[in-house]
Amino acid sequence: MPVHMDSITTKQDIGHVRIAQEVVATIAGLAATEVEGVAAMSGGLGGGIAEMLGRKNLTRGVKVEVGEREAAIDMNIIVNFGSRIPEVAKRVQENVKRSIESMTGLTVVEVNVHIQGVNFPTPETKEDDRVR
Secondary structure (H helix, E strand, C coil): CCCCCCEEEEEECCEEEEEEHHHHHHHHHHHHHCCCCEEEEEEEEECCEEEEECHHHHHHHEEEEECCCEEEEEEEEEEECCCCHHHHHHHHHHHHHHHHHHHHCCEEEEEEEEEEEEECCCCCCCCCCCCC
């Protein structure tokens, strides 16, 4: 299992490269929200209601554990009503893994997706034809 660290440090020929753990979490959050069917990241369950987070707080729904060469990701998401949850979760796993590996050089050993809720569409207000 990867060791929890604040940043990832790699030794290059001319010095060290440090990638903050929050950067990996941000990459994971952005990659997840790119997947069709994902309504938002979720900060977890509070009072029985999932807190939906906007783009500013993508990392609050993501837990990252990193080692020298590997990373494990846990993420909480909210899916759109009507989406096939297993398919959305699989696409999230694939996109997060691909994004982190290509941007950081780490090997992603697991991406655990936790569905925290379903986003129902808001009913559109119907305009009364008689009143304009």
